[in-house]
Amino acid sequence: MTAATAVAETRTRSLRGHYGFADLARMEWIKLRSVRSTSWGLAIFTVSLIGSALLFNGLTSAAWGHMPAADRASWDPTNLSFTGLIIGQLVTAVLGVLFITSEYSSGLIRSTFAAAPRRPLVLAAKTAVFGGLALLVGEVLAFASFFAGELIMRSDVPHASLATPTVLRAVLMAGAYAALTGLFGLGLGALIRRTAGGLAAAAGVIFVLPFLTLPLPDSIRNDVTKFLPEPIAASSISAVRPEAHALSPWLGFALLCLYAAVLLAAGTFALARRDV
Amino acid sequence: MIEVRGLTKRYGPTTAVDGLTFEVAPGTVTGFLGPNGSGKSTTMRMIIGLDRPDAGQARIGGRGYRELGWPLRRVGSLLDARSFQPGRSGRAHLAALAASNRLPARRVDEVLDIVGLTQAAGRRAGKYSLGMAQRLGIATALLGDPEVLILDEPVNGLDPEGIRWLRSLLRSLAAEGRTVFISSHLIAEMALTATDLIVIGQGRLLAQTTVAELSAQSTSLEEAFLALTSGVTDYESHAREHGHHYLGSAS
Numbered sequence: 001m002t003a004a005t006a007v008a009e010t011r012t013r014s015l016r017g018h019y020g021f022a023d024l025a026r027m028e029w030i031k032l033r034s035v036r037s038t039s040w041g042l043a044i045f046t047v048s049l050i051g052s053a054l055l056f057n058g059l060t061s062a063a064w065g066h067m068p069a070a071d072r073a074s075w076d077p078t079n080l081s082f083t084g085l086i087i088g089q090l091v092t093a094v095l096g097v098l099f100i101t102s103e104y105s106s107g108l109i110r111s112t113f114a115a116a117p118r119r120p121l122v123l124a125a126k127t128a129v130f131g132g133l134a135l136l137v138g139e140v141l142a143f144a145s146f147f148a149g150e151l152i153m154r155s156d157v158p159h160a161s162l163a164t165p166t167v168l169r170a171v172l173m174a175g176a177y178a179a180l181t182g183l184f185g186l187g188l189g190a191l192i193r194r195t196a197g198g199l200a201a202a203a204g205v206i207f208v209l210p211f212l213t214l215p216l217p218d219s220i221r222n223d224v225t226k227f228l229p230e231p232i233a234a235s236s237i238s239a240v241r242p243e244a245h246a247l248s249p250w251l252g253f254a255l256l257c258l259y260a261a262v263l264l265a266a267g268t269f270a271l272a273r274r275d276v
Numbered sequence: 277m278i279e280v281r282g283l284t285k286r287y288g289p290t291t292a293v294d295g296l297t298f299e300v301a302p303g304t305v306t307g308f309l310g311p312n313g314s315g316k317s318t319t320m321r322m323i324i325g326l327d328r329p330d331a332g333q334a335r336i337g338g339r340g341y342r343e344l345g346w347p348l349r350r351v352g353s354l355l356d357a358r359s360f361q362p363g364r365s366g367r368a369h370l371a372a373l374a375a376s377n378r379l380p381a382r383r384v385d386e387v388l389d390i391v392g393l394t395q396a397a398g399r400r401a402g403k404y405s406l407g408m409a410q411r412l413g414i415a416t417a418l419l420g421d422p423e424v425l426i427l428d429e430p431v432n433g434l435d436p437e438g439i440r441w442l443r444s445l446l447r448s449l450a451a452e453g454r455t456v457f458i459s460s461h462l463i464a465e466m467a468l469t470a471t472d473l474i475v476i477g478q479g480r481l482l483a484q485t486t487v488a489e490l491s492a493q494s495t496s497l498e499e500a501f502l503a504l505t506s507g508v509t510d511y512e513s514h515a516r517e518h519g520h521h522y523l524g525s526a527s
Contacts, residue, residue, distance in 0.1 A: 107356050110355050
């Protein structure tokens with residue numbers, strides 16, 4: 001075999017098969033860990049979750065002595081230790097938006113789609129890598145905030161325990177919630193492509209929609225609000241005792257997963273159809 | 277081998293690329309020449325599947341770009357100097373793209389060495405000069421050791437030494453039997469780098485020729501090129517149409 005045919009042979013062998021999901025997941029993982037916004041975002045996420053658990057569980061338990069009976073009856077220290085999710089949900093949503101819109105604003109998307117022209121597979125890899133990281137960090141922080149909140153409370157205040165199934169469920173769902181808002185961001189980012197527009201849409205879905213329902217009469221408002229992401233998180237999935245007018249935790253959680261799936265499907269459709 | 281058949285792209289009422297048909301053969305450097313706005317970049321984006329043609333098709337080695345199993349091992353492309361994120365190092369940028377086509381990690385170091393970015397590889401790519409950004413783009417194109425290279429205005433931002441380096445690199449890649457397709461609006465540069473030429477204007481093919489053939493048509497290559505594209509230079513006809521308005525308002 002001559003050198004030339006040996007080279008040709010190597011080339012032919014290296015061209016067999018095709019790239020797949022695992023290759024793209026590896027690419028997206030390298031992208032995710034090689035920009036500063038990821039570590040910054042996760043640092044803010046950590047501080048806001050654990051910090052607010054320490055702050056609010058500490059403050060509230062200190063006031064336990066003069067708390068009215070009604071407040072004591074609705075005491076839910078588990079839910080209270082997830083107050084930081086108000087910020088955390090936004091942090092993951094912002095990271096989700098940026099994970100795709102920063103590729104458009106910089107021009108990287110052209111390199112990405114030249115390397116992997118099956119665009120739905122690229123978004124699937126982004127979803128798995130980003131969603132996986134957000135879920136892992138979210139769960140770790142949910143447990144950490146829960147324990148931080150329990151530890152800071154005075155001993156004469158009723159505590160929660162992971163041995164109670166509803167408490168464990170609330171902790172697990174609180175961790176998953178931030179990952180789901182992250183996926184809302186990713187789907188919206190794929191759909192809108194511009195960073196500013198994507199961030200505005202994500203903030204709108206999470207923060208503005210509940211306010212829009214304020215002028216409605218209570219009887220109608222309760223029926224509308226319970227389907228919105230933020231109220232689902234606050235009143236049911238991260239609560240041990242779901243509030244009145246809220247969906248059941250499992251129904252609420254299923255609905256949030258459906259919202260994420262719809263946004264990602266819309267994003268996939270848009271990516272596949274549009275020119276870069 | 278790149279084959280383009282009846283390729284057409286419309287943006288609203290404007291036809292950017294209009295039934296373009298040509299072939300780019302392996303073993304030589306083929307220049308893609310045309311005035312600004314003649315549709316060179318749009319054509320290249322359609323060849324690598326970034327833009328969807330309204331009609332016609334582009335094939336690489338007989339297959340559409342989107343059907344390639346390992347796109348980076350077949351085709352290396354550079355469409356814009358800044359096709360990377362500024363916050364990421366040059367090395368991480370290349371490592372991410374290498375992973376997508378299951379290329380070995382050592383290939384990243386090899387291409388960094390080829391383009392002379394080894395020293396700067398760990399720095400954030402946003403801090404690179406235009407010339408360094410262009411070298412990173414060329415490194416990206418070379419990553420998969422592809423048999424086809426498609427480079428849009430690759431000399432942009434390079435200093436004279438860099439231009440000479442790129443010229444000899446492209447020629448040696450072509451000498452190895454690869455297909456090298458580069459666009460430029462600079463005829464003088466193209467004359468030094470390319471052997472074959474595809475000339476377009478207003479999205480239409482004006483000539484598929486060679487540098488030697490084209491320069492034989494007139495006193496100089498530049499004259500021949502200007503004669504070929506005289507009817508299709510957009511901004512010139514624009515100036516002619518609107519010229520009297522400017523004169524009118526001045527009087």
